[in-house]
Amino acid sequence: MRSPRRPWRRRVLDRLVGLADLLVPAGRAVVVHSSPDLDDSTVALLRGAPPGIDVIVLAEDLSGAQRRADALVLRPRLLGRRSRRGLLAYLRSPVAVTTHGVFGARRRPRGKQVVGLWHGEFGKRIGTFVGERPRHFDWVPVSSQLARQVRSAEFALDPARIHVVGSPRQALLEDPDAVRRRLGLTGPQVVVAPTYRVSVQGMARADGDVARVAQEEPWTWPETAALLEEHGATIWLRPHPAADQQVGAGERVRLARNRDLEELGVTFYELLGAADCLVTDYSSIWVDHLVRDVPVLGFCPDLEVYRRTRGLALEPYEEWFPGPVVGRGEDLVAELARVLAGHDDHAARRRATRALLVDAAGTEPVARTWDAVRERVGRRPAAAPPASRGGSAPS
Structure with missing residues (x-):
């Protein structure tokens, strides 16, 4: 189902802000904006911000x-x-770092730049593939050459603006032992992270088969609780932030909503990095999670309906997915039992998928993104005309 157009008031506001952007000269402070607020890429960037960059x-x-x-435990300068x-900070920013766009996703005037940190790669069809307008970003990080090609098509972007350096949020996956110690985790940790079927935030849309998915919630079953108890394992159930989902949680199942994790002082990607197994469906997080070489299980009760209503970026999806794709709760519990017993039946398939989709593992995506921001701050016309500088963006 195509997402509805933005309300006319928002379109008018974005246009007025674009006109004001023509008149206000750039200062020095960089603005960062994400949806939802302080998403994991933003957290990773704030923790890795180099000295000398003023960030709002x-x-x-x-x-x-x-x-x-x-x-x-972050101390950013926050403005609405x-x-x-907040509006003045945006208008004066030489660089806006954003997931979706701050006041629209268009080219900025007067040499001001936009760094685009989209929140995922692959999974659902997005952008021009579902009838949305092109988005403009001046510099975009991705994890592979294949992602570079797809992102170019999704947003109608010049591929020269897209750079294979990894995504900042992936940096939060890199220290699982520290997260386990901080949270006092023992035994195997399983993260279950389905995507939304009905979105109530951002672009409102409905995809897949809500009723079918609701019939299959094996994490609430007694036999799942017995399996977890047998292995001393814990499931972390992560409802999608864009969905108003009412989820059931059985024994040894903990909720991993943002507010639950904030009480523990961690982000979702930090928890994801500590997982011994990921269970998901069409969410793009499994691509990022390939940085961690642990089992991934696909649980897709409504695969055929989802194909028809939303569409998938990688087809045939069952062949691209880095583990088994099942549609019945009984089959998922059986696959999970194999993992908890120490079997890694799909390791070769997972590593082959990783080789295609994660070229940039270990390339310090946070540092590379800040390098790109710093260069663009230095390019602002009031400080140094572009013709007087050499070099290019990191790639």
């Missing part, structure tokens, strides 16, 4: 963003995106 975070929900920052100070 623009938030949709200022009080909620402040609570999240406090929980994660729609406030006067």
Whole structure:
């Protein structure tokens, strides 16, 4: 189902902000904006911010963003995106770092730049493939040459603007032992992370078969609880942030919503990095999770319907997915039992998929992204005309 057009008031506001951007000269402070506020890429960037860069975070929900920052021991300069100070910060920023666009996703004037940190690679069809308008970004990080080609088509972007350096959020996957110690985790940890079927945030849409998915919730079954108890394992159930999902949790099952994890002082990607097994469906997180060489199970009760209603970026999906794809809860429990017993039946397939989709593992994506931001801050016309500088963006 095609997502509805944005309300006319928002389109008018974005256009007015674009006109104001023509008039206001750039300063020095970089703005960072994500949806949802302080997403995992933003957290990774803030933790790895180099000295000498002035960063302002623009938030949709200022009080909620402040609570999240406090929980994660971050001290960013936070402004409401729609406030006067937030709007002025955006207009004066030489670089806006954003997941979706701050006031639209168009080319900025006066040499100002946009770094685009989209929140995932592959999975669902997005962008021009589902009838959305092209998005403009001046510099975009991705994890593979294949992702570079697909992202170019998704947003109608010049591929020269897209760079295979990895995604900043992947940096949060890199220290699982520290996360396990911090949370006091023992035994195998399983993350279950289905994508939304009905979105209530951002672009409202409905995909897949909600009723069919609701029939299959094996993490609530007694036999699943017995399996987890046998192996001393824990399931972390992660409802998609864009969905208003009511989820059931059985024994040895913990919820991993943002507010649950903030109470523990960790982000979702930090928890994901500590997982011994990931269970998901069409979410793009499995591509990032290939950085961690552990089993991935596909649980897709509505695969055929999802294909028809939303469409998938990688087909045939069952061949691209780095593990078995099952549609019945009984089959998922059987596959999970194999994993918890120490079997890794699909390791060769997972590593072959990783070789195709994660070229950039270990390339310090946070540092590379800040390098790109720094270069663009230095390019602003008031400081140095582009013709007087050499070099190019990191690639």
